[in-house]
Amino acid sequence: MRILRVALEDHGSNFGNPQAPPPDGGGQEDYLFAISTVLVVDYLHTLPLEVRYIWPGSWSLIKALFFVARYMAFADITFVLMYCLSTALAPKDCQILLNVASMATLTSVVFSEAILFLRVYAISSRGWGIRIYLSVHYIVIHAAQYVLLAKFLQSLSFRDSPFPDLVGCFSLPAPNSGRYLSFFFGSSVVGQIIIFFIMCWIGLRKYRAHNSNLGAIFFRDGTIYFALLTSIGIANMTVNLTASATFNVMLAECQAIFHAVFATRMVLHLREISSPESESEEHLPYSEKSAESIANESFVHVPPGFELVELKEIRYMHRGYAV
Structure with a gap:
């Protein structure tokens, strides 16, 4: 509670770079508030869709992941703001807060990526091969990231800030400790590139010959x-080479929020285009139908492999399949 009280009472900036002069707090604060604004604006913009399409539905794996990914982002951005903007924290408090903020940020990414991995599984043939590969890929990548992040955090030492009015938390990284973050961001980029090409391969192989608007949207x-x-991961990996520990926390938080x-x-969009409201337009002239209704009409063209796991928001073919 003392950490939270101090963080809320004090406003400032902190780059934690021992080789640099006191930072320009305005730039860092602007960056943090820009990230926070993206999260808040997106939440307010999509809240009506959440209330309409998520709340009434029965509980499923996707619904649980949706709520965790959506609301955990607010928790980890709060920890990051507390760490970066406080100017009156003791070194030990800084270390604790950075550890919590960093691990919360990574955990937020892990839950968000679970939804994206299920998407890849959904558009595949749902065979044992792709299931095993995606499971191993997901576990190995994220386990490695937790280890790399823990190694980096352990390499930092905190001292009393020489500029307490400007820099609250002053960290001194160990020599070559930046390689942990380089591997951290690098593993994320490599993993996402692999999944990206898998998606492209599945899409071209399965849906090139099928006239499915919904499949195309998916x-x-x-x-x-x-x-x-x-792209965000590549940018983070590049900037990490010259950035301080604190700025790397903000980069990771930016990536977590976009995840x-x-x-x-993605979940909201799928539930929206497959909502029962689309059926109400079934007897309207084609020119008066919405894009969502037209997309739903093309279900008969969806190949049998288009079974969408736990995704309850898609009605598949004769409504015998629900995802």
């Missing part, structure tokens, strides 16, 4: 999301 959204997340935004929007 594949398109996943491809765009993975491409954007991969949460993309993953939850």
Whole structure:
């Protein structure tokens, strides 16, 4: 509670770079508030969809992952703001807060990526081979990231800030400790590139010959999301080479927020386009139908492999399959 009270009472900035002069707090604060604004604006924009399409539905794996990914992002951004903006924390408190903020951020990414991995499994043939590969890929990548992040955090030592009015938490990284973060971001990029190409391969192989608007939407959204997340990961890996520990925390938080935004929007979009409201337009002239209704009409063209795991938001073919 003392950490929270101090963090809320004090405002400032902190890059934690012992080789640099006192930082320009405005730039760091602007970056943090920009990230927070993205999260809040997206939440307010999609809250009506959540209330309409998520709340009434029965509980499933996807619904649970949706709520964890969506609301955990608010928890980890709070810890990051407390760590980066406080100017009156003791070194030990800084270390604890950084550990909590970092692990919370990674955990938020892990839950968000679970939704994206289920998407890949959903558009595959759901065979044992792809199931085993995706499971091993998911576990190995994220287990390695937890280890690398823990190694990096252990390599940091905290001292009293020489600029207490500007820099609250002053960290001194051990020599070559930056390689842990390089491998951390690198593993994320490599994993996302592999999944991206798997999605492209599945999409081209399964849906090239099938006239399915919904299938196209499902594949398109996943491809765009993975491409954007991969780009963010590459940018983080590049900036990490020269950034301080604190700024790396903000970079990781940015990536975590976009993971949460993309993953939850994916679920909401799928539930929206497959909602019962689309059926109410069934007898309207074609020119008056919505894009969602037209997309739903193409279910008869969806190949048998298009079974969407736990995704309750898609009605598959004769409504005998629900995902």
